[in-house]
Amino acid sequence: MHTAPLTFRIAAPSDPDVSNVLTLVRSAYRGDASRAGWTTEADLLADERIDHAGVLAKIAAPDGVILMAHDExxxxxxxxxxxxxxxxxxxxxxxxxxxxxxxxxxxxxxVLAEAERYAKQELGVERMEMSVIWTRDELIAWYVRRGYTKTEETRPFPYEHLVNGKALRDDLYFSMLVKDL
Structure with a gap:
């Protein structure tokens, strides 16, 4: 399948796209809009995933970036x-x-390929890790097909940091995946 190339750039705190990042993240993770895709968490969590302040904090993190991908x-x-x-x-x-x-x-x-390239070349790291809610077998399998390994490590789910909502289950935690770059 051929996908048109994307243009990548790093988000800045004054970026007008900050609101678009917030809208995109919320639509992809939770709520009815997320059901249009296959990565929804709407059956697990009824919240907004992140707020405007949270996006700004990630953009301003001294050792972090939000990488944005724009279409043609x-x-x-x-x-x-x-x-x-x-x-x-x-x-x-x-x-x-x-x-x-x-x-x-x-x-x-x-986007994953560009993120790996950026992490290796711009951040100078050797490995990348991610956390995926343990029930997301299809998503974990997608990452495994891209070279990630599911480790035995788990991390607690941050129930206390839900944004304007609630969890629909009380047994959530994260499985950790890693890849050498």
């Missing part, structure tokens, strides 16, 4: 967060969102 029309098609860990050898990959109406079309593969 200039529309924001996807985004992700990269955060260099204190050891300097590992980056966290998160806040990955692809427009739910455009999922399963190759955009996610392009």
């Amino acid at each position: 029309t200039g529309a924001l098609a996807s985004c992700c967060e990269l955060l260099k860990r204190p050891d300097g050898k590992l980056a966290y990959f998160g806040l990955f969102a692809v427009d739910p109406t455009r999922q399963a079309g190759g955009i996610g593969r392009q």
Whole structure:
């Protein structure tokens, strides 16, 4: 499948796209709009995933960036967060969102590849890690097909940081995945 090339850039706090990042992330993760794609968490969580202040905090993080991917029309098609860990050898990959109406079309593969390139070449890290809610077998399998390994490590789900909503289950936690770059 051929997907048109994307244009990548790093979000800045004054960027007019900050609101678009917020809208994209919310639409891809939770709520009815997320059901248009295959990565929805709407059956697990009834909240907004992140707020405007949270997006700004990620953009302003001294060792992190939000990478934005625009399509050929200039529309924001996807985004992700990269955060260099204190050891300097590992980056966290998160806040990955692809427009739910455009999922399963190759955009996610392009963005993940660019995120890995950026993490290795610009952040100077050797490995990338991510956390995925343990129930998301299909999503975990997608990452495994792209070279990630599901580790035995788990991390608690941050129930206390839900944004304007609630969890629909009380047994959530994160499975950790890693890849050498």
